[in-house]
Amino acid sequence: MADSEAYAKHPRSTVNRYGKPRGRYDYQTIHSVVNTVPVFHVSFPTPDEDDPFPAMIPMLGFMGDFSAPGSDDLARPLDLYLHGYISSRLMKLGGTGDGVHEGLPLTIAATHLDGLVLALTPNHHSYNYRSAILHGFGTAVTDADEKMWALEKITNAVVTDRWQNTRLPPTKAEMISTQVIKVSVVSASAKIRAGMPGDDRNDMKNDELRAKTWIGVVPTWTQYGQPIASPENRVKEVPAHVRDFVKAVNEREEGTAKDAALQ
């Protein structure tokens, strides 16, 4: 990924880790992780100074560029768009900024679990994973065209082509009740662990231990099952856009997990 442009390193986003370097800063890697995770966690400081705990909520979203709406190029600067049930706290804060910053400071974490790494010792047990942490300032999207574009992208991030297979356009009431937050990302990093367990030399020389201790990787991924129709559904067959999506995402995720094990 050296040929992709990257986020500038910042102390808060620098990945420190003994052994293999696992930090990645290039746009392509970070944006790919975010755009393939179905749900992530968003954290932000609480407005109540007496409350020491950051707020956290699960949300969904995608990274894109409204100034180049048709582009799927992930290897360049993009904004993060968030959607979900937006707490009144978040909306209040995210609407116009806090006076100091342009928007609400948000930290976003997106993690794929790719496998369980089983070693000779508990200490060397690990996970294969792809994780991205992003920091940026969030503001509510008020431009009608940008909001519609973001809602289309978010719906199609859940199931490819779903937007155009539903009742369109959204009503005025729906557009008012739905909020989208745009995050201008200021720093970000990804961390990736792949491959087999790495045990200490002493344990690897212990023939008795190795004769009885299985080592390897259990690949894991998010599996999409057979679609289950609602009792209210009137369409006989599961439509192609749903079937194709389920097949494609299962192949992609299972393949990624197995490839990670074998790296």
Place this chain on the structure above:
Amino acid sequence: MADSEAYAKHPRSTVNRYGKPRGRYDYQTIHSVVNTVPVFHVSFPTPDEDDPFPAMIPMLGFMGDFSAPGSDDLARPLDLYLHGYISSRLMKLGGTGDGVHEGLPLTIAATHLDGLVLALTPNHHSYNYRSAILHGFGTAVTDADEKMWALEKITNAVVTDRWQNTRLPPTKAEMISTQVIKVSVVSASAKIRAGMPGDDRNDMKNDELRAKTWIGVVPTWTQYGQPIASPENRVKEVPAHVRDFVKAVNEREEGTAKDAALQ
């Protein structure tokens, strides 16, 4: 779950949501979510006052009670034990507390994605999920027995019975290099969405729309694949504790996702 004891409601942990009430505060529900999620995200305020972004890292862990080490009862107060690569920032802060609080204020988010909810309109698309958010003060575990107990529970949370199928006990060097954080939970809530899409009455009366728009749920879960042996592995067969775990967790997760769709 009304017969289980519960976390006291606090403004920070009160789940507000239009429509169906989705918040849950009972110990059993919250602790079950945490103890079945393979990885969660931990957020904490940064020590640098000029840095507005909460820190966030993926970690693993479990909820348990060292004063009742053999108990598996989740319907009572438990502590959260965290493990993973612990950044120097977190360890520095979590070691002894910040002088005001007994430990570092941590927010922990654990989310299961159970399904994609496909409705007639983009607006009613949703996820089935089980999510828990916990707030508590984290300190490093220094008691040797408690630390050993926590490492055994954490290893067995990755794969049931894995601990006793590895080289034991950990060496002194391993115990020193490994840190466990105990979180005394002060507030927590879970949020659960299950079932089929709920569309607006106007759309449900639109026969043309319903004739062409499939509605229902795509169940999703974390799938554990066939274990892949390391090139360094010398054990011929995948051992029973790994095989049994993969089978059990797949049945549990797939079953939960399908049950959620049909609720």
